[in-house]
Every structure is written in C-alpha cells, then in structure tokens.
Amino acid sequence: MLHNVCKSTKPRLTGNDIPDDIWRHIALHIASEEPLHKFYRLISVNRTFFNVILDAKYGEVRWVRLSEKFMRGLQRLQNPIISSHVRRLYIRAWFIEYLLKREALIKPPPPYKACRLFTCCVGQRARKRLDSAKPRKNSTSSEPLPHLSSEEIIRLLINAVQGMKNVTELHFEWRDLPLNKDTRIFLTSTRKAFSSCLRKLVLQAQISKFKELLARADYENLDELDFHFDYSPTWRRKSADGQEAKEGTAEEDPDAGDLIQTVLPFISHWKARLRSLVITSFSSLDLSEFLSGLPSMPTLRHFGVNISLNKSHLSDPSGLINILTTHSSSLLHVSIKPGLPANCEQYNKVHVQRQMKCDWAAIHDLLLSSPQCLVGLESLEIPSICPRATLPLVRRSCDTLMRLALTGYYLSEEEVTEVINVFSHRAFELQRLHLEVKLLVTSLFHLLATRLPNLYSLVLVYEQHIPLDSPPAACTSCHARLEAIRHRDIRRALPPSKHRRALVEHARVPRRAHDHGPRLGAGAEHTDVEGVSEGCDVWSAGEVSVCADRAGLVRQVGHLR
Template identity: 25%
Template sequence: MVQNLPIEIWLYIAEFIPPRDFVKLVSANRVFFNMIMNELYGDLSFISADPRIFVEKLKTLQTPSLASRVRKLTVWPAAIREAIRVLEPVEPLRPVTPSARRKIKGKQPSKFESVTKLPILQDFLRKSPTSPKKCAPPKPTLPKPETRLEMFLAALRTLDNVEELEINWSIDKGHKDYIWKFPFFNDIWQSVGPTLRRLSIEVKLSKMQDVIRSIGALPNVEELELTLRKEAGDANVEDSVVPDFVNKMKASLCSLTIKTIGHQELTFFTLLEEFPHLKTLALSMPLDSHHLPSVDGFRKFIINHPTIRTLELRYTPCCRESSTDGFHTPGDDKHILYSNLSLPALQNLKLGLRLPIPRSGRSSFLRSIASLNTTLVSLTLVDRSLSLDEVKTVIPYFARHSLRKLSLFAKNLSPQLIDVLAKTCPVLGSLSLDVQNVIKSETVGSSSPPPKDSDVVGFVQALFGYAVDLDNDRWRYKTWSLTDISVMRWAFGVGHGYDYECMKAIAYVVPTVRSFSGKGDMTERGTRPSKPGTTGKLIVDIGEKSKPLDQ
C-alpha cells in the first residue's frame, strides 16, 4: 500500500532523508534507486587521453539506461583526439631513481649469501622444484582508431538528457601540422542542443569557429560562460564570431559570463543584441581605453538590459600595467564608461579592485559604479586586500540603508576595522571578512608595517576593552543590526579556514549576532568551507570512484 503513493509524495519525502540513507530505502520505492543511479552516472567527462579509460566509458554508454542518466557532459577536444588516434600503448619501464640507485650501490651482502654459493647447495637449489612465475593477464587489445571514433560518435547520439555542457580547448599539445580530421561538434550539438540549459566554453579564440561552426538552435540555454584566450601569434578572428554565437541564445539567456585572457580588442559589445531575460552579468577583462575601442557599444549594452539583478565587474590587466583605466575626465571629474548609467533592478554587485585606489579618496570610477543603483543589497569586493585607509575610502560610496550583506578581503583584522564597518554600515546584516593577519590595533594613515605574527588574544582583549564597559553597562555596538559574521584567514599548519576565536569575540561585543558563516547558528562544525555548489555528502559510498564516468 505504501508503494502506491504518488511519485510526488515520494519526492517530497526524499527531501527530508539524508542522501546517504537512500541506499537503505531502495526497496521502499524505485524513486530512491533512480536518485542513486542519477547521482552516480549523472556526470560524464572525456578529459583523459588514456585510450583504455576512453574505451571503457564508451562501452558503459552502450547501456541505454545509463546513457539517459547523464546530465552533465565535460569535453576536452585535445584529450579526445589523442585517445582516438593513439596506437596500442607500450608499458614504460620504471626508471631507477637516485635514491634507489644509492640503495643498490650501498647494499650489504646478506649473511647467508656466501653460504648459498657452496657447490652442494647450488646443486640442491638447481634440482629443487620452483613455482612458476605468476604473470599478469594480458590487457585486452584496443579497438582500431576508426572503430573508437565510431564508438564515440555513437555514444554521443545516446546522450539525449544532457543539461550541462563544458568544453575546454584552451590547451592543445598536438603538433601544429596535425589537422583536426574528425570534427565531432556537429554530433554534440545535435544530441545535447535541444535539452541544454547551461553551457561553458573555455577555448582559444582562434578555435572558436571550429566549436560553433555546426551549432544549431539552443532554445533552452539559460546560463552561458565564455573564457576566450588569445596568445601572441594566434590568427585573428572576425569580430562577429563571438557576438553571433551569443545572440543565438537571446530568447532564453538569463546569465552571461565572459572572461578574456590575453590581448584582445573588446569589440563584441557593439554587436550584442538585447537579452530580455538577462538577470546576471559577469565581465572579467581589461575594461580600459586601450582594449575597449567603442565606449558607446559597451554603454548601449548596459542600457539595453535594465533587468540585471547581479553584476560582476573585474578589471584584469593584460599587456601593460596602469594606475588608471583611462576613462577619467579631470575637467568634470566624470567617468566616461560608467557615468550616468542606471540599473534599476540591480541588487548584488561583485567588484574587482585591481586598479589602485586614489589616496585622495575621490574616485570617479567608484562613484559611478555606486550610482548604478541606490538600493544595493549585497556588495562583494575582490582582487585586493584592503588596508584600513582603503576601507574608509571605498565603503562609504556604497554604504546605504539598503546594504545588508558585505564581503571583502582585508590586510588586517583589528578593532579599528570593526569600528569603521559598524559606523559606516549601521544596518548591515551579514559581514564576511577574509584577512591576512589579526592584530591588536592599527592607526589610520600609519605607514609602519604591522606585526608579522597574528595576535588573536590581543585582538580579543582590545576589542572587548573598546566596545564593552560592563561597570556602566555600555555596549558600543548594541544598535548594530549585524546577525551573521564570518572571518577566514590562512594559518600555518592549518591552511585556509574559519577563525572561530575572532568570530566569537565579535559576536560577544555585537549582541545581535546569531550565526557564524551563514550556518544559522554559532557552533564550530565544518571548520573548512565546502566547495561552492556542493553539499559535501555522497549519496552512496563506493570508494574513490564515486562517479564512474567522471574521471
């Protein structure tokens, strides 16, 4: 009777069961069996140039029930090429290491070695039966390269439920005179194109056309990540290649990430069309006057997408180091690229601060970015560990009554840093700090170097002494609305992890804190952060091969 429950009820029940317990409930309903199998065979990767691993995966995919469970496909074209065209590999001899050679040279003769050289014993040893040497069974012969190619193309045609595709063709050790003689992207796009929701491509710009030449319609792609590389000597590519590809997904695209590596002229913004559902935009590239020839094209792209809720802007240096992006106009103190732009739906901003922060405290760049939206909820500052002076310069541009979440890297965690943040962001609810050092005290504008060793005890005592006066019941931060605090730092012999002593000290002087590191409580479990997007749990424990097709 229990098994006759609707599938929706079983799925609802599964939400309250730890994933490791699914294997115990396989007999209760098939939904748990399917969840386990989907987890095991959901990820398929062709990233190894080993032909035996390659062929083994292809044989596994000949089972239709397993191929239909694949949801994520990772492809390294260079590895696939080598796995297909390589001939039968020869087992290499194990080299003799210097340490082994020293052991051989310095080996002392056994005390029985001279005895066994006696003629009578040698004659006995020759007549004694010896057990035959055990030989390892021969490895199966690999199919011919032509057969491997046919097996691979046949396997691609069985992948009809793939929702995620990652292509990495940034590194290719193949000879320059070797031509890519068996393009397979046509089969990939035909198989996974209709069901694809997330697409990630990291490729040399010169090979981009090879990847997308045979691409068809991608009606359901919601998330696109592009990493475009270019090295000195690479062939030039038409300006329309990248924007024409991105424009194919304009009807469904919600998230767009573009990262460039190497010197490239950022001309594609002019040719990008409108994406009516775009909510997330992440740009990591040298957005300066040297690489961005068309300011109007970039500004038009931003203006055409008022639906953006999450924006990431990270300036990456390219062919030359500079103290400015070249867009500041001294006369009217405006920023040519960002001035007078508005994103009314913007809630979350992630900003790279690789360019130097002016000592004067006046920055047309920061002022223009902060003016994109006056009701910003979340701010994340990356690419620079901020000094106390820099924190006092940057944060006031964004400190408004709407800011609820702040994350930044700081050189030093000190009572003065906490005080600056408390005064500048009075309604902040969540604060995440990644610090290099913990110190007892620092002074604004001081040029003296901080202590090399962290002084956690000194920080705790100084913070308590400054913020709390028990005799007079004075709590300096009792009106601060902070509810969650996270402090991370590197520690010798420990690595990168949470500093609970510092978090406890801050929680003691800020009465409203109720959570550490976004966990909802102030326990010390999980001292190391889990990988983003993972739960840290495996549905079933099968040793190191937790995902047989993902290796």
Template identity: 25%
Template structure:
C-alpha cells in the first residue's frame, strides 16, 4: 500500500513493540520503528556473545544513532583481563580477531584487522564505540565491587561523557569516583548519585574526593535541574554540601538518608545547601534507607533527631512539591517537614506507613486556612476509609483538585475494626455488611464547597470488595458536586 509515512507511524501506535519488531520487513516506517525499539536501550556487563554482537552492530552509524539509553556494569573488564594471560580461551581471542577490524567509524574495513591480543585492545575498541553514540541521552553506570584494573574502566566509562547527555546516573564506589572525574561533564540536566564506600582510604583522601565531586556538580550551574543523592551506608558527606556552589536552575532534589549515625554527616552542610537554593527548589523528595548500616536494628530515634535538627533550620520559599516516604522516616519528623513547607505546597505525597485517623488530623492541620497557596494534589496512605475521614478531608482540603487515597480497608464509622474473611496471607474480602453500611452512611452526606474534581482509590491498595465499583462511583459523584472522575 502506498500510504504517507505519517499514516504508517500512526498505525504503529496501535501495535505492540514485539509485534512491530516482527513486522520490520513490511516497509521503511516499520523497519525504523522496530530498529528504534531494539536499540534505544542497551547494556554492557559480562563479556558474552550478546555483548560482542552488540558491539559489532554498533559499528554501523545507522544503528548507533538509535541508542538513547546506555547501562554499563564493567564486569567485562575483569573478564577481558583473561586475554592478557596464557590461560585466555583461544575461541574468545579468535572471536575478538574476527570482529576487531570492523570497528572503524566512517572508514573502510581494514585489510589487516587488529587482533585483540590484550585487554587494552578491547578497551580501545569499546572507547571508540561508546564515544560515537550521537543521540545518547541517558547514561547509567554501576561500578562498585570490582577491582580497578589499571585505567581501563575509567577510559571506557568516561567516553560517553563526551556526548550531549541529558541524564547521568552513577552507582559507584567513592574511591572509584575520582577516576570518573578526570574530564568535565556535558551540560546534563539530571544527576543521580548512589554512592558506596569501600573503606580503602583515609579521611583526608575522602575529603579531597568529595571536594572534587562538588566541583563537578558546581560546573553544571548552567544546566542541572534535578539532583539525587543516595548513600549505601551512613557517611559524612557534609563537605560535599558545603562546597557546591549555587545552581540557579536546580528545582528538584531527592535525598535518601541512611538511618544510622552519622546519616548524611554534619546537618549544617545540608542546611547550608538547602537554604542556598531556597528560591529555586520547587520539589523535594525525602526517604530513609538502611542498606549497609552498621546496625541491624534501624535507629529511628537517632534519625528523627538528625532530621529535626536539619529541617527545623531550613527555609524553602519556592517549594511547591513535597514527597516523603514513611517506610523508615519517623512520622513526627515527616510532619515537621510538612509544617515547615505547607505555606507554599501545592502537591504532597505522604505514603509508606498506615495512617490512623489521628495521624490524618495532624497532617491536615499542618495546612492552615490562611496560606500562600492551596494544595492541589495529594497522595496519602495506606489508611482505613470512613465517612468521618471523608468529612475531615473535605473540610481541611476544601480547595484540592485531585486526591489519591491508598485504601487498606473501609469501615462504616471511625473507630470500627475492619473485618476480613479468607485465609491470612492470601487476598481476602472485607465484610460485606461493613461495606454496605459505609455506602449508606455516605448517601446522607453532601460536600458542596469541596472543589475535588478527581478522586482515585488506588487499585494496588484497594481491598477486594463485593460491592461493585458503580456503587462507589455513584455515591461519591452524588456527595461531591464538583467531582468529574472517580477511579
């Protein structure tokens, strides 16, 4: 069929990626989409047939230009080191020789192809490949737990940094980080740091590395918009926060705080950083982690003290979005953060811990009637939904437009205990009588001043109930005149 290319591209939107890839030979439109699906995201980890095949394909500029996301875990360096020994498998060396001479971008195939007799030969080829991905936007590196074999990993891993990247994610040992920072970074918009520590150096050396990292981040002053910092274990990175200069475009910060002391280090460092970016930060995400702490028992009291000391001294005049995971963060410390920033918040995510009615009273009270902005969106829970809770939300969040509730159970009156039947450990149904009485109670309620337009009782947490969704939809649409959608 002779159809315009735009029409074929519209047709592709209704076909699954796997089906499109099987139809690559249909025409040029399907071929290009199928090739984009296949090569838009690639990964290099172990030195395998698949990796070698990908390297061979990426010699072709028509293939290389399709790569958007690259993941690297440099185990292949350790594997390739076998080439330097007499124990190297002959089949592997011969395989290298078969493809080595073909990695010449924009040139004819060499008459005398190079032989990968050493690890350095392979690293040279890989460096050439990874620096010729013209449309690469997202680069993810996992480099920890592997020995530093000369300068090979750093040469290979830093080669994509010459490209016009948008996002860089480094999950890396602090000791290896200095090898990655030997050249300046492109003008990336998102930097995600997941830092581990191998405890191989003295404190002065770590201090120097943190200053080097701060200099690298500061060099992104004209582009960086999102910064994520997560530690594998508690470590004092306050020198990093103290040394980062003002980033005028930074509007989103995500922090993962280790539960054990020293958490992120001297609170003054983070306080200084946050206050320095008070007018530009719009979004703040806070969570706690206990991945590699020194104690098997998370110390939430110590974490709470650290958070209280930090965020009680922080002023963020421009913040509009706050996300807090209550999975390990103490409720009181999370509530302190909400109170500190409630005057300007328009979006709140407050999830990870079952919230009682009393908790929600405290949370909603953190938003006084007279404040600079009205909360427009909230995602809260898990919780037990009751008519009294709906009353509370309608009164305290009268101006909210979209509300997502992670509902664990439904009760006809606050204080009632939800009843379930079925075996513990399996998906269970809630008592049909309780659900029916909840619906009957809600039929007598009206919220004419509530501006809520979208209500979502999230399916992932919603209890399996006998009452049909239509009943819930009907009663809420009747209760809330402004409501347009109910899920």
C-alpha cells in the first residue's frame, strides 16, 4: 500500500523543469515553421520565448529614414530591456542632417499673422473633434506621432544607444552629417556604449571624417573592420609655375594625410586580433602608400579590396601583393573587386572594360610570380582574364576551395568545363560558384548539375540566352508566374522532392518595369531562387541567381510548381 502511495505522489514534470536550452530549440523551431506575426503571440509562454522573440524582433535595428515606423521603434528602444536585445545597428546619418535642416526651416510666425494662426488652430481642433467622433479602424496604429524637435530626437537616439549593451555589429554611414554639439555627443555615446561588446565595425564616410569617427574609440573585442572611403572633391595645389601638382601624397592632399595619420594607426592598434579587413574606396586618392603601410596581422582570415586598380588609384600594386604574401599562412578568404576607373562616364562600355582588364593584368602577373599568394584558401573572388591565365591561380587552392567567383570575363561552355575540371577530384566539396557566361543554355545547367552535384549557390551573369521551346500558352502562363515572383528572398516552404521540377524561363521585359529589383554591375537585374535545376533533380536545396547582361534586357529565373 505504501508503495502505491509513493507512486501516486510522484511529482509531475512541468515546464519549469525543462532546461532553457531545450526551450530555446523549441522556440527557434516554431519560428522557422510559423509566420512571424503568429510566433510573436507566444511571447508570454515563458522567459525563453520572451527573449527569443525580442531577439527576432529587435535583433537588427535600421535608422535610415525618418518615418512613423522609425519613431515608434525609437520610443520602444527607450526601454533598456528591449534595447539590450539589439545585436546589429545600421545608421545612415543623413536623416540626422535632415532633422537639423528641418528645425532651421521652422521659424516663428510674424506678429501680424497671430490672429490668422489662432483661427487655424481653432479650426484644426474642431476638425480633430469631428474625426474623433467617427469610428476608426486600427486607431492605435494610425494615431499620428507628436512633433519632436531635432534636439529631442537626438536625445532619444542617445538614450536608446546607451541601452544597447549587446551590439556586436555596427554599420555607420556618415553622408553629409555636420559636426556640432549634438552630433558629437551622439558619436561619443555610441563609442562608449559599444566599447565592450562590438565585434564588427563598418564605417562609410569621406576620409576626412574618419578622424572624428575613430577618435578615442576603445573597442575591447573588435576583430572585423570594413572601411568605405567615399568620394570627395579632388584637392589640387598649383605649383609656382601654375601647373597642377600631382595629387595623392600626404604633403599635397589632406585626405592622404588623414589616411596615413588616422586610419592606418587605428588598424595597427588592432593588428593582433583582427580576423577580417575589407577596404572599399570611391575616393580619388592613391592607396599605394596606405596598403604598403598595413601591418602584419597574424590572425587575419579574410581580406578584401574593392578599389580601382589603375595607376591614379594604385600606382604601386606591390603593397597589395605584399599583404597576400605576408598573410598567406592565415588567410582563408580573399576578395579582389576592381572598381570603375575615374571619369568612366566619358567612355563607352567596351573602353572601360578594356581598361579594367589591362589594369588587372599587371596585378595578375605579379600574383603569378608570387607562388605563396592565394594558397590554401576556402573562398576566392578575383577578376578573370581568360581561363588559361586565371586557372593557375585557382589551382593553388583547388584542394581547399569551397567558394569561387570569377568576374570580368564571359566564359564559353567549353571554358566552364575547364573551370569545373579543376575540382573534378572533389566535386562534392565546392558549394558556391559565381561565373559569367557568354550563352545561357539548358546544356550548361545540365553540366553544372551533373559535375557539381553538391552545389548550394550558383550565380550566373550572361550576355545571351537561348529560350526554351514551349507552346505559346505555356509561355504566357510562365510569364504570369514569373511576374508574381519577388526579386529577393524567395524560399521554398516545402522540403525538396524528387518529383518537383524547376523550370527556367527567360522573359524579355523592359528594365523599367523592374526598377525595384537590386542591380548588379551597370544595370543587371538579380533574382534569388531556391532549388532551381532545369530538367534534373541533382541539386537538393540551394540558391540559383541568374543575372542579365548589361545590354538593357532583363531575364528572370523562377521556381514554378
């Protein structure tokens, strides 16, 4: 009897007895299966659901434009509990400048207009009373926000930033933000709030503004830097004989002095822990001295440059080669993207492409003569002259590469085969591929699907295509379905099935009809589709991005069921 009583009094397992890790996996599984608005309703289940939902809702905050949505989010971020869940913060500072200009335009009315202003205020109050008497739908969401001055909004921004104690990634775009008392306080509070938790710093500004952005910045755990040098008007000093002096040196160009005296010491300060360094430049400055002065970074894993490679922007490429050689034992990811040359709008497309190819050829020869460069990489993105010249560089990492991107040269189907043959001994290891092809045909997809069966992401930029043979009715139906496909974030809801087919259809649509889509190069449209394979089920689940050429036509790729 006593034994039965003990059995009956055994305590039941409750939700509090389940560890938080299991609850977190449950919450993440529900978030991946259910729409977000339904998932948000579970915020009161327990503490784990509460934290996961706040992470999903406020994990990424973008301050890019002044709107009611921005103001409502800013008011919620005044709560330290909510602001502590922010992990990534994007700031485009032009909207702060807009606040300051809007404040300057608001002037007090003249005395002789006081009576008219009083009449207008009375009329507005009367209209508000009439509107409040009418039934409204979603009155809480449509209620207008009170007008706040620029000082009050900046004060709210500072208060929200001070509560963001767990931000690991900061993207700051300066634009035309003026430096005054309020903006300096905002920049200072941002540096102090993120000093202990920030891991990745992305700054986009003119070189002269980096001195203020990097001043007294003490980030304890910073290991990723991404600097964008915006275009600034060319500064030239005339010599005694009236001729324009050569630009690009620290003695003659203030930007060159700021680059060497501000940006370079900041990178050198974090050289022992930097894992990623990316330099993008739209400035007219010569970056040779800057690249040559970069220190040795023993833990560097990712290095990328997106700069113009001509003589006026990179007069001495030995600094770039030296970085790749010095860090060859630690680098795993290398990306070299040649920017457009100066005054490219004055020339046609053929001339610009020829000039960019000549600029890259000089650096390509230096890479070939340096056998330590580009060895043992996991991802590589470089321009291509032709397969015969470029593949020797790719073969240096053919045993380790998982991502490959070759740009700047349109490959034939035979040349694509040459690229694939480099990975014939480990066809299942290559996961992401980016190529530019002359002709997009069905046989090309069949080649890629059979030779690279484990490919997860495929990006193709092409000049021409051969449309698939199909009756007119089918073409009309395909075109209607393609019109309904969004240009980004198309994800398959159901698991892959071997009976589900993907059809590739290319519609000649004027570019004007799809200006909302993201662009590549000088006017290419881009579509991300998951699990696309033409006539075969070799690819299980992946992304295929097919980009139009730059001739003015848009091609689309869609997943049709």
